[in-house]
Amino acid sequence: xxELQNIYKTFEDRAVLVDVNxxxxxxxxxxxxxxxxxxxTTLLRITLGLIPxxxxxxxxxxxxxxxxxxxxxxxRIGYVPQDGGLFPHITARNNVALIAKLRGWGKSKIDxxxxxxxxxxxxxxxxxGRFPREMSGGQKQxxxxxxxxxxxxxVMLLDEPMAALDPLIRSSLQQELxxxxxxxxxxxxxVTHDLGEAVFLAEQITMxxxxxxxxxxxxxxxxxxxxxxxxxxxxNAQRTLPDAGDVR
Amino acid sequence: MKRALxxxxxxxxxxxxxxxxxxxxxxxxxLTVLLPGAAPAGDxxxxxxxxxxxxxxxxxxxxxxxxxxxxxxxxxxxGMGSTGILxxxxxxxxxxxxxxxxxxxxxxxxxxxxxxxxxxIRAALGALDLTIxxxxxxxxxxxxxxxxxxxxxxxxxxxxxxxxxQSGVRAAFSYEFMDRKDGYPGLVNNYHLAxxxxxxxxxxxxxxxxxxxxxxxxxIDVYSTDAKIKKLHLRLLKDDHNYFPVxxxxxxxxxxxxAEHPREWQALLxxxxxxxxxxxxxxxxxADIQKIPFNKIAAQFLGSEARNSEGWWQEVxxxxxxxxxxxGVSLLFSVLVGIPLGIAAVRFHATGQAILxxxxxxxxxxxxxxxxxxxxxxxxxxxxxxxxxxxxxxxxVVLNTFxxxxxxxPIHLENARAFGLNRRQxxxxxxxxxxxxxxxxxxxxxTIVSIGTATLAALVGAGGYGAPIVSGLALNDVHTIxxxxxxxxxxxxxxxxxxxxxxxxLIPAGLRRRS
Numbered sequence: 148x149x150e151l152q153n154i155y156k157t158f159e160d161r162a163v164l165v166d167v168n169x170x171x172x173x174x175x176x177x178x179x180x181x182x183x184x185x186x187x188t189t190l191l192r193i194t195l196g197l198i199p200x201x202x203x204x205x206x207x208x209x210x211x212x213x214x215x216x217x218x219x220x221x222x223r224i225g226y227v228p229q230d231g232g233l234f235p236h237i238t239a240r241n242n243v244a245l246i247a248k249l250r251g252w253g254k255s256k257i258d259x260x261x262x263x264x265x266x267x268x269x270x271x272x273x274x275x276g277r278f279p280r281e282m283s284g285g286q287k288q289x290x291x292x293x294x295x296x297x298x299x300x301x302v303m304l305l306d307e308p309m310a311a312l313d314p315l316i317r318s319s320l321q322q323e324l325x326x327x328x329x330x331x332x333x334x335x336x337x338v339t340h341d342l343g344e345a346v347f348l349a350e351q352i353t354m355x356x357x358x359x360x361x362x363x364x365x366x367x368x369x370x371x372x373x374x375x376x377x378x379x380x381x382x383n384a385q386r387t388l389p390d391a392g393d394v395r
Numbered sequence: 396m397k398r399a400l401x402x403x404x405x406x407x408x409x410x411x412x413x414x415x416x417x418x419x420x421x422x423x424x425x426l427t428v429l430l431p432g433a434a435p436a437g438d439x440x441x442x443x444x445x446x447x448x449x450x451x452x453x454x455x456x457x458x459x460x461x462x463x464x465x466x467x468x469x470x471x472x473x474g475m476g477s478t479g480i481l482x483x484x485x486x487x488x489x490x491x492x493x494x495x496x497x498x499x500x501x502x503x504x505x506x507x508x509x510x511x512x513x514x515x516i517r518a519a520l521g522a523l524d525l526t527i528x529x530x531x532x533x534x535x536x537x538x539x540x541x542x543x544x545x546x547x548x549x550x551x552x553x554x555x556x557x558x559x560x561q562s563g564v565r566a567a568f569s570y571e572f573m574d575r576k577d578g579y580p581g582l583v584n585n586y587h588l589a590x591x592x593x594x595x596x597x598x599x600x601x602x603x604x605x606x607x608x609x610x611x612x613x614x615i616d617v618y619s620t621d622a623k624i625k626k627l628h629l630r631l632l633k634d635d636h637n638y639f640p641v642x643x644x645x646x647x648x649x650x651x652x653x654a655e656h657p658r659e660w661q662a663l664l665x666x667x668x669x670x671x672x673x674x675x676x677x678x679x680x681x682a683d684i685q686k687i688p689f690n691k692i693a694a695q696f697l698g699s700e701a702r703n704s705e706g707w708w709q710e711v712x713x714x715x716x717x718x719x720x721x722x723g724v725s726l727l728f729s730v731l732v733g734i735p736l737g738i739a740a741v742r743f744h745a746t747g748q749a750i751l752x753x754x755x756x757x758x759x760x761x762x763x764x765x766x767x768x769x770x771x772x773x774x775x776x777x778x779x780x781x782x783x784x785x786x787x788x789x790x791x792v793v794l795n796t797f798x799x800x801x802x803x804x805p806i807h808l809e810n811a812r813a814f815g816l817n818r819r820q821x822x823x824x825x826x827x828x829x830x831x832x833x834x835x836x837x838x839x840x841x842t843i844v845s846i847g848t849a850t851l852a853a854l855v856g857a858g859g860y861g862a863p864i865v866s867g868l869a870l871n872d873v874h875t876i877x878x879x880x881x882x883x884x885x886x887x888x889x890x891x892x893x894x895x896x897x898x899x900x901l902i903p904a905g906l907r908r909r910s
Contacts, residue, residue, distance in 0.1 A: 220815070222815060
């Protein structure tokens with residue numbers, strides 16, 4: 148379970164986040180959506196423990212972020228950066244194994260865990276020997292998920308998982324990602340500006356606008372019972388293609 | 396040439412004192428801590444020498460004289476730059492003896508051009524704990540020269556003999572001679588000469604020899620022991636008014652050497668008055684024109700057998716070892732100090748700018764000036780050369796470390812922190828591997844620059860490939876120059892190849908160009 152409670156953050160006297168509350172139950176997938184400048188990236192960095200915040204709590208399974216060391220926190224929250232964020236100088240396998248190695252895991256334990264995760268994300272074993280520049284966008288994304296899941300964190304945090312992908316690959320990977328989440332059985336928070344992605348992958352959506360939460364709920368709630376005109380505006384803005392009936 | 400060097404040494408000493416006040420100072424202090432201080436001459440007697448033919452010949456004569464009179468081993472540091480360098484070397488005890496001229500000592504070292512007599516100069520040097528011998532027997536000063544045939548035709552023996560024919564004489568004088576008060580202007584005054592100014596031209600010194608040889612002119616200025624006087628069959632006109640300043644050749648030694656090695660000093664003093672102008676001129680000619688090795692010339696003069704000189708391969712081997720040592724140590728320093736400095740420059744902005752700026756300033760100090768400046772601190776020999784090379788190879792390494800790290804995508808740093816890597820792990824697992832291609836390129840630049848710059852180390856007696864280059868330049872002997880220049884170029888090529896291989900080993904495969 149991931150909880151964000153009453154989070155406040157100011158940058159040079161400018162309020163970036165105001166009273167943000169968010170709760171993702173164990174095993175659920177939650178999307179944090181907002182346009183650029185909404186504060187979603189700041190919230191993501193706060194959740195990762197990378198930047199301090201002014202007020203509030205970030206908790207995993209009831210334990211607050213500040214009660215952990217950075218290493219302990221990092222092992223509780225698996226992070227999948229935008230575009231995978233793999234280190235370019237090492238192979239896929241070494242990207243996945245890096246953190247476990249630094250924590251002193253033995254080789255057989257590492258190999259076992261890598262193999263287990265490889266099956267979950269359904270990646271060819273051969274790909275693990277490649278360098279990031281030799282991999283497709285989808286392959287990088289899978290390896291990045293393996294790396295994030297390596298230390299068996301309670302929570303997975305994904306930043307714009309689909310943003311950099313080709314539209315056709317995107318739709319097939321979306322399906323794939325959904326089943327990977329199910330197989331991993333993790334609490335997942337994904338941060339995105341793409342409503343389609345949020346609707347497809349997450350049960351609950353929190354919409355962020357100018358540092359404040361506008362609405363939390365399922366897609367149907369946002370569509371049928373918008374909390375403010377902004378919600379409708381945001382939804383309509385992303386339904387860009389006209390229907391077939393309107394084209395004639 | 397000699398006078399040009401004298402002037403250069405004065406200039407460099409001036410520059411050195413200016414630099415001493417600038418940023419280079421801090422770095423020198425750092426180096427002083429890293430390298431032990433000036434080397435005492437220790438158990439060997441060190442003979443120094445300047446970088447022109449006559450100085451090599453006299454240096455070899457001194458070395459063989461001491462060798463014959465002593466059981467103490469003799470080290471030759473010949474071809475060591477200019478007066479300034481030799482003087483500092485003598486003061487710091489890095490060399491024991493070298494040859495110089497009374498005029499130079501008075502003017503360039505004591506800064507008292509009025510001192511004329513040997514006794515006056517010896518007394519003034521005494522305050523600096525130095526001493527000089529009596530004259531070795533010749534005076535290497537300005538002189539006027541005409542062709543033997545021309546002299547015969549007009550019955551010329553002294554400068555005064557020119558007066559009857561003065562209006563018809565075609566003369567070529569060097570720029571320096573024309574401009575120095577104790578040169579042309581004073582000369583015509585003193586001898587009441589009235590040349591036809593239309594027939595007196597200014598000419599680059601080396602060209603005036605060619606001009607007189609081709610009968611384009613009748614009269615030129617020369618240094619009185621120049622080998623070309625003999626080669627071109629010139630006659631020196633006697634300065635019967637004793638107008639020209641005296642440049643008596645003498646041994647210059649530190650008082651501590653005289654006290655510790657009285658027998659050897661006596662042996663050197665025994666050469667007082669033994670080397671006549673003609674003898675010196677002959678020996679210069681043997682070196683310059685007949686290309687006889689200095690040690691043979693000296694041995695012949697001293698009436699002894701020349702020791703077997705090194706074979707070509709032996710010399711190249713020794714020079715290679717010296718050169719590799721210079722380049723290797725300075726490289727190690729630049730890596731061990733330059734990379735941490737580069738990392739610090741990224742982490743602390745203000746300090747970083749200071750580091751980059753001061754290493755860039757060092758780079759702009761001409762190498763000779765830097766060497767000259769480092770001698771008071773490190774003495775002569777390998778140490779100042781290493782210090783200078785370390786300073787020079789610092790900038791490419793610091794700068795490339797800085798640039799390489801700054802070019803690492805900050806996303807990777809943030810991601811690494813999000814994965815729980817600590818600072819050390821971020822540096823060694825992410826930053827340095829990603830920066831490694833740029834970093835390695837910096838080290839490669841430093842190496843290749845070092846290989847080139849290390850040839851200047853010969854000027855402070857550190858040997859290496861520069862030694863044959865320097866003596867080849869003094870002798871105008873291309874073969875000798877190439878003995879140093881070709882191996883230096885080869886070493887640079889080999890270094891290039893080694894770094895290509897190192898790239899394969901050190902740069903992570905994920906960053907290498909696809910083959």
